Amino acid sequence: MKLTIQRLTSLTTQDRIDLTKVWPEIDISQLEAQLSETQRMYAARFNDRLLAALQLTIQGAQGKITQLQVREVTRRRGVGKYLLEETLAQNSALAEWWVADDGADEQDIRAAFMQACGFRAQGDGWTR
Numbered sequence: 001m002k003l004t005i006q007r008l009t010s011l012t013t014q015d016r017i018d019l020t021k022v023w024p025e026i027d028i029s030q031l032e033a034q035l036s037e038t039q040r041m042y043a044a045r046f047n048d049r050l051l052a053a054l055q056l057t058i059q060g061a062q063g064k065i066t067q068l069q070v071r072e073v074t075r076r077r078g079v080g081k082y083l084l085e086e087t088l089a090q091n092s093a094l095a096e097w098w099v100a101d102d103g104a105d106e107q108d109i110r111a112a113f114m115q116a117c118g119f120r121a122q123g124d125g126w127t128r
Helices: 013-022 030-035 079-090 107-116
Strands: 005-006 040-045 049-059 062-070 096-100 120-122 125-127
Touching: 005 030, 005 079, 013 040, 013 049, 013 079, 040 062, 040 079, 062 079, 079 107
Parallel strands: 062 096
Antiparallel strands: 005 040, 040 049, 049 062, 096 125, 120 125
């Protein structure tokens, strides 16, 4: 089965289980209740399982991405980059992008990843 990037507007029981593995520290039910046209969630799905996800807040022509995470067992396979690229493509009307530096990952690895995706460092995150 092919890896697909989807905007999630409601979650199945399996989605909730998978997202708990992506974001163990986040209340998934509360997050789902906040989803709207300006508060979005995108996820990478493979074989009916979510492997990675991010949150997108839209303010005018700016997209702010937070909580970009890939499950530990899936890292270093291009899933995060594909998730980020497809999220940008699916929201092509947005002119400015900012990605929060809110990951617990090693900073040098995260910085290399963001640069490979075409972003440049800016204080507490990356812009494009």
